[in-house]
Amino acid sequence: MLIVVGVVLVLCCGGAGVGGFFLYKGVKGATDPARQAAESFVTDLEAxxxxxxxxxxxxxxxxxxxxxxxxxxxxxxxxxxxxxxxxVNVSTVNGRTSATVNMALTLDSGFTDQHTFLLVKEDGAWRVCGQPY
Structure with a gap:
């Protein structure tokens, strides 16, 4: 009986771990392109x-x-x-996909500014929208 409980426990924990891994991969896959677009924009500004x-x-x-x-x-x-x-937060509302990317921007004054970049998906690519900087 104890062996059966142990096997069930291992299967449940293993299933939760595998499920968590795939959930993480799904979220990362959805947010990484928006994050990369915002970082590319800021990297251009830095340069x-x-x-x-x-x-x-x-x-x-x-x-x-x-x-x-x-x-x-x-x-x-x-x-x-x-x-x-x-x-990073990605959402789709009424068929329109958008994202917000929150960044800490270190300025030449030494001050760190918390800035939220708004992005929209346009022609398959993430673009910075709204008040850019």
Whole structure:
């Protein structure tokens, strides 16, 4: 009897572990592309590549900011020296997939700014949307 209980316990724990692994892989697979897009955008800003960063904006945001106005706006902001992703959330509402990526941006002043980047999926790619920086 004790052996049967032990086998059932091992199977349950093993099933929970395998299920947890696949849940983790599913969430990571859904959030990694959005995280990578936001990190690519911030990496371009860190490098001073405003053209590269501008190319990663969604069409709605590019419509609000001309390329030169975006570059001037970035130049007026404190320079980003480093970043760390603190969280990613992906959701689909009414068929529209969007994400928020929360980052700690280390600025040249030494101050760390908590910033949330909004992203939308546009033509199969994640794009930074809204107030970019």
């Amino acid at each position: 001073g590549d405003t053209d590269g960063a501008y190319g990663q904006l969604c069409s709605q945001t590019r419509g609000r900011y001309a390329r030169d106005a975006f570059a001037r706006g970035v130049a007026q902001q404190p320079k980003i020296r480093g970043h760390k992703v603190n969280g």
